[in-house]
Each structure stands twice: as structure tokens, then as C-alpha cells.
Amino acid sequence: MITLVFNEDHTQLPAASENTIPVQLYGLPSAERADVSAIGSPALERIKRLGVEITTQSMDFLSIALAVTAADTFVRREDSEDGWTRAIRIALPLAEPDRWRNVSKRLASAFHFLSGDIWEFDFKEGGTLTPQPYRRRDRYQLIRLRGLDSVCLFSGGLDSAVGVIDLLKDGRKPLFVSHSYKGDKTKQDSVAEALDGRFARFSINAHPISANSETDISMRTRSCNFIAFAAVAAGALQEINRLERVELIVPENGFISINAPLTSRRIGSLSTRTTHPYFISSIQEIFRAVEISCEIINPYQFKTKGQMISECKDQSTLKAVVDQTVSCSHWKRSNQQCGYCVPCTIRRASLLAGNINEVNEYQYPDVTRVMTEPDKRDDLMALCIAISKRDSRNIPLWVSESGPLPADKIDEYSKVFTGGLEEVEAYFRLVGIL
Known part of the structure; x- marks a missing residue:
């Protein structure tokens, strides 16, 4: 099983290994960590332009979706035993992990149906909070x-x-x-x-x-x-x-x-x-x-x-x-x-x-x-x-x-x-x- 570990702070991520992929969430790769992949860097800026604070639930679901996309991209199918089905564990901090732990098996089942892979979710404390929205007085172009x-x-x-x-x-x-x-x-x-x-x-x-040049395209x-x-x-x-x-x-x-x-x-x-x-x-x-x-x-x-x-x-x-x-x-x-x-x-x-x-x-x-x-x-x-x-x-x-x-x-x-x-x-x- 391949484990993808996510965090906004790259210093909190483990070193990459054969079975571990560290991923910086909502950020770009750091020059200090060549082994760290990244996803979601433009997201927080775009969300702020909605001009209103979004719900914690929708923010957490976005983090889950980005984590799944990262796994789908960074873990190559051809490296799996049958050349297709991957076994993937997602270690992801959320703002309200208890809410999502209650549905983690449903999530695993839904994504298994979608991708054909075996999914396991380990939701932790300390996830990304909903960003403070821009206001019109900040002179940002907000979405009407x-x-x-x-x-x-x-x-x-x-x-x-x-x-x-x-x-x-x-x-x-x-x-x-x-x-x-x-x-x-x-x-x-x-x-x-x-x-x-x-x-x-x-x-x-x-x-x-991806920290590696090769990614999956399915x-x-x-x-x-x-x-x-x-x-x-x-x-x-x-x-x-x-x-x-x-x-x-x-x-x-x-x-x-x-x-x-x-x-x-x-x-x-x-x-x-x-x-x-x-x-x-x-x-x-x-x-x-x-x-x-x-x-x-x-x-x-x-x-x-x-x-x-x-x-x-x-x-x-x-x-x-x-x-x-x-x-x-x-x-x-x-x-x-x-x-x-x-x-x-x-x-x-x-x-x-x-x-x-x-x-x-x-x-x-x-x-x-x-x-x-x-x-x-x-x-x-x-x-x-x-x-x-x-x-x-x-x-x-x-x-x-x-x-x-x-x-x-x-x-x-x-x-x-x-x-x-x-x-x-x-x-x-x-x-x-x-």
C-alpha cells in the first residue's frame, strides 16, 4: 500500500520513500524539499474571491478531493501488482476530522467505484481552515x-x-x-x-x-x-x-x-x-x-x-x-x-x-x-x-x-x-x- 501524507507545512511532512509520498497541500513545492509533491496552490486565492466565508464541511471535502486527485496522479497504475489496481492510503489533516471519520468507509467505497482502486483514509486534526474572504474594500475583483x-x-x-x-x-x-x-x-x-x-x-x-517526472494519466x-x-x-x-x-x-x-x-x-x-x-x-x-x-x-x-x-x-x-x-x-x-x-x-x-x-x-x-x-x-x-x-x-x-x-x-x-x-x-x- 502506498501512503500519501499531506500537510500545508512541508516541514511537517515525512521524507519520501518507496511507499510514502509527501504532498504539500494548498502550496507550491519548496526549494528545500525536492522530494515533496504539491497540489491545490491556486485554490485558496480563488476561494477568497467568492467574498464570503465558506463552510468547514465544503473546505474539508475540497481537501479530500485534492488528496484523491494527488494520489490518482502521483501513484502510477503500472507499478501495481496487476498493472491497474492501486492500494492507496490517504493521511490527511482536516478541520473537522470526526465528521469525516464517520463517513470514511463510504468515501473509500465511492472512490473505489470511481477509480477501481483500494482506498483507505486516515483523517487527522489540524487541517486547512476556511480562508478569510476578500472584501470589496480590499480592491480585489470578487465574484458576483x-x-x-x-x-x-x-x-x-x-x-x-x-x-x-x-x-x-x-x-x-x-x-x-x-x-x-x-x-x-x-x-x-x-x-x-x-x-x-x-x-x-x-x-x-x-x-x-509531482516530485517525480513520471505520473499516471488515467x-x-x-x-x-x-x-x-x-x-x-x-x-x-x-x-x-x-x-x-x-x-x-x-x-x-x-x-x-x-x-x-x-x-x-x-x-x-x-x-x-x-x-x-x-x-x-x-x-x-x-x-x-x-x-x-x-x-x-x-x-x-x-x-x-x-x-x-x-x-x-x-x-x-x-x-x-x-x-x-x-x-x-x-x-x-x-x-x-x-x-x-x-x-x-x-x-x-x-x-x-x-x-x-x-x-x-x-x-x-x-x-x-x-x-x-x-x-x-x-x-x-x-x-x-x-x-x-x-x-x-x-x-x-x-x-x-x-x-x-x-x-x-x-x-x-x-x-x-x-x-x-x-x-x-x-x-x-x-x-x-x-
Whole structure:
């Protein structure tokens, strides 16, 4: 088992060893400690700009999420016994450790579902306190929260664009929460500039910095940080607007959210669960237990991506921003969407279903070329296999292979899954793959 030990003060951290990774929380690596990694350095500054003191619970959950992200980044899967499953212990000081000790097993279970790893949490006294907020008299540019009524994840992707467009068209006044990674931020800014309505934006970059050059890139826990940022924002919104409860909106189409394995070999490493209903419900239960007052909602849980696009409440705005959105799982490698990964394929199928054209220059604009390249065609082949088995397989059982689903909603989950496959099939037939 690898132990990650966290502290704001690098002098309180143990030396790095084969089974110990010291991590400075909410800071940058010190020149005095070359063996210390770091995470969360921009976070406290960003939180202060909310202009209101956030709850201790949401601050502690942010610390937990950052610790999990650090472990997910700094512990390489290839070094584990089976090349995938890692055994990770988190030694983390919190402001209210007793509150979180009561749910530590639930946290371990939720993150096991999310990442496939074995987690153990050791919460200690002395954690990071909520930072004192900046005031307008301090001449800092604060985020304008007054009058806002909800929080919405805003990634720069196509689903999140539809989500924020629909919210604004409904007259809602959301606070958009984002990861502020450099490439993502550019896309987010471009989409936000085209929006019409009352909203504000809050972004944080987790900014993990490893003491070693080699890190893991699977990043199965990325949604945890996103939700933690949103919980911080929701607490601030609740405080300043005296709201009883804040909606935390996760706009994700149901096909991707369920992410049922397209083939039997995709149940493990290729089956991500970042917004799976079971993970979301697990985090919601933890929030209730620790009294974080926000309700996580995915209004598109039973919509395909094509339905999201065709039913978007402001088609002109959607058409104006579609080329600024990103769906690709590979795009950061070349700053260009590949055009053939599963997310790209679903994107292209959904735009066909929604009758929206884009002028994006994909790396492979003609996906039929990919079918001739064995090192690239795996995703397309998996989708073809799934389509071929759609009419012969037990769909409720199939969609449940990625994780437990509520029995009373299984027909709806099955319908959105088959609907997603039908959209991809229509696209494949158009381009000549089928």
C-alpha cells in the first residue's frame, strides 16, 4: 500500500520513500524539499474571491478531493501488482476530522467505484481552515454571487454548453464552475462570451505537481475535484443568498453517464464512471451525512446527446458556440479533436441527429480511414460490435454492468443507452462504416 501524507507545512511532512509520498497541500513545492509533491496552490486565492466565508464541511471535502486527485496522479497504475489496481492510503489533516471519520468507509467505497482502486483514509486534526474572504474594500475583483440561484459544472464541452444555454433560457441565474486548465479555459471563455443572461463564473485549477517526472494519466477521479469545487461554490451561494439548498447541476448525456461497456473487455480500464448515477448518489449521501447542503442533479440523465442538442432551448446560441466546444478524449495531446474516439464519435453522431453542422477540423475528418489503421480503430470497432449486439443482448443487464442502477428506472436507462447506439449507427451508415 502506498501512503500519501499531506500537510500545508512541508516541514511537517515525512521524507519520501518507496511507499510514502509527501504532498504539500494548498502550496507550491519548496526549494528545500525536492522530494515533496504539491497540489491545490491556486485554490485558496480563488476561494477568497467568492467574498464570503465558506463552510468547514465544503473546505474539508475540497481537501479530500485534492488528496484523491494527488494520489490518482502521483501513484502510477503500472507499478501495481496487476498493472491497474492501486492500494492507496490517504493521511490527511482536516478541520473537522470526526465528521469525516464517520463517513470514511463510504468515501473509500465511492472512490473505489470511481477509480477501481483500494482506498483507505486516515483523517487527522489540524487541517486547512476556511480562508478569510476578500472584501470589496480590499480592491480585489470578487465574484458576483448575489441573486444567483444554482451552480452548474461548465467544462467547455458540448453537453455543458447545452446545459448552461438551457439554464439561462429558463431564466435561471447560475454560477458556472470550471477547471481552469489552460486549454479548457480558452474554450470555456469562448462559449461564455456568446451567452445571454445573468450568470457568474468560478474556476480553480487543482495544479498537481509531482516530485517525480513520471505520473499516471488515467485520471479516473477527475469528477471528484469538479464536484468539490462546485460544493465550495454552492456553500458560498447559499450563505450570501440565504438559500436553504442549492442545486448542483451536472449536465451530461445519459449514454456517456451510464457508460455501459461496449465490449466485455471494456469493463475495466476503458469504462470510466465520472458521472455514473451510482457515484453521484454515493456522493449525495455523503453530503447529507456531513451536512453539505447541495443537491446534485443531472437533468439529462435520460437524454441522449442527440436529444440534448435537438431539444436545446436556444438553437441559435448553440450553433454559434458549437465549434468552440470540445468532446475529444485525446485533444490535449495535439490541441485538436481526433474525430474517432468514443466521445468524438458520439459528438459527431449527436450533431447529425440534431441537424447541426460544425466546421471543426478533426485530425481524422474521414473516419473510414481510421478503420484501416489497427492502432487507432479500437473505439470504432467497439461501437460497431455494440451496435451488432444491441438486438440480441439483455439491455437492462448490459447497462448494469458499469455499476448498480435503481431498479425502478432501469427501463429509462436502457432506453437512453439503446437510443445512443441508434444515433451512432445512423452516423456510421451515413459515412459508410456500416
